[in-house]
Amino acid sequence: MGLFGPAELVSGLCRTDEQNPFPVFQDGNISPCFNQLVLGALPHAGMAIFSACYLSMQRHAPPQTPAPCSWTLRCFSALLVALLFSSDLLLVVLLQRDLLLLDLLSDGCSILAWLVHFSALMVLQRTSFRRTRGPPLLLLLVLLSIPNLVVTLINSCDNREYLNLSEPLVFARFVLVSARTLPLLVYLLAFAFPCISEAGYSLNINADDGSPLITEDNEQDTGELGFSTI
Structure with missing residues (x-):
C-alpha cells in the first residue's frame, strides 16, 4: 500500500491525475482547483485572519449620531456576500458533484471570511476609525477576493x-x-465615496485625530482677531 501524501490529497480533492495533481490551466481556462484553492480559499482565509485582528480593538461609548452610511453599506454588502456563499454551499450539497469537497472547502472559507469581516466592520464603527474610511487593509482584503469571482464567472460562461x-x-x-458582483461593487463604491457629511462628520487626518481639520471655533476666533486689528 502506497503512502498517502500531499499529491494524493490534492488529487483526491480536485479530482485530478496524481501525476499532475495541481494543474493551473485546464481546457484552456484556469483550472477549478487553482481557482478555488489559490484564488478562493487562500485569500478568504487571509481575510478571516486579518479581519479578526480588529475584533479586539477598544470600543468607545455609543455615539449620539448614526454611523456614516458608507459603513452601513459595507456591512450590508459583507453580510450579503456571506449569505450568497451560504446559498451556494447548500446547492453544492444538493448537487453532490465530483468537486464536492473542493467546493465545500472554498465556500466554507468564504462564508467564515465574510462573517468575520462583517464583525470587524461592526466593531470598527465603535472605534476611532468611525470618522474615516477605516484601515486600508480591509479594502485590500476585499480586492484579493475579486480574481476568484472573475475566473468563476468566466469558467461558468464557458x-x-x-x-x-x-x-x-x-x-x-x-x-x-x-x-x-453587486454587493462587491457597492462595497468598493462605499469605500471610495464615503457619505460622511450626512452624519455631521468632517474630513479627518487619520484615525487617531478625531477632530476636524478646521473647526468653527477656530474660524470665529480668526475672524474676531482680524476684526480687532483693523
Missing part, C-alpha cells in the same frame, strides 16, 4: 451546463455567482 435552464440547481449557482 461551461454550457451552467447556462442550461433544464438544470435549475446548476443554473442557480451561476445566478448566485453573478449576483455576488
Whole structure:
C-alpha cells in the first residue's frame, strides 16, 4: 500500500491525475482547483485572519449620531456576500458533484471570511476609525477576493451546463455567482465615496485625530482677531 501524501490529497480533492495533481490551466481556462484553492480559499482565509485582528480593538461609548452610511453599506454588502456563499454551499450539497469537497472547502472559507469581516466592520464603527474610511487593509482584503469571482464567472460562461435552464440547481449557482458582483461593487463604491457629511462628520487626518481639520471655533476666533486689528 502506497503512502498517502500531499499529491494524493490534492488529487483526491480536485479530482485530478496524481501525476499532475495541481494543474493551473485546464481546457484552456484556469483550472477549478487553482481557482478555488489559490484564488478562493487562500485569500478568504487571509481575510478571516486579518479581519479578526480588529475584533479586539477598544470600543468607545455609543455615539449620539448614526454611523456614516458608507459603513452601513459595507456591512450590508459583507453580510450579503456571506449569505450568497451560504446559498451556494447548500446547492453544492444538493448537487453532490465530483468537486464536492473542493467546493465545500472554498465556500466554507468564504462564508467564515465574510462573517468575520462583517464583525470587524461592526466593531470598527465603535472605534476611532468611525470618522474615516477605516484601515486600508480591509479594502485590500476585499480586492484579493475579486480574481476568484472573475475566473468563476468566466469558467461558468464557458461551461454550457451552467447556462442550461433544464438544470435549475446548476443554473442557480451561476445566478448566485453573478449576483455576488453587486454587493462587491457597492462595497468598493462605499469605500471610495464615503457619505460622511450626512452624519455631521468632517474630513479627518487619520484615525487617531478625531477632530476636524478646521473647526468653527477656530474660524470665529480668526475672524474676531482680524476684526480687532483693523
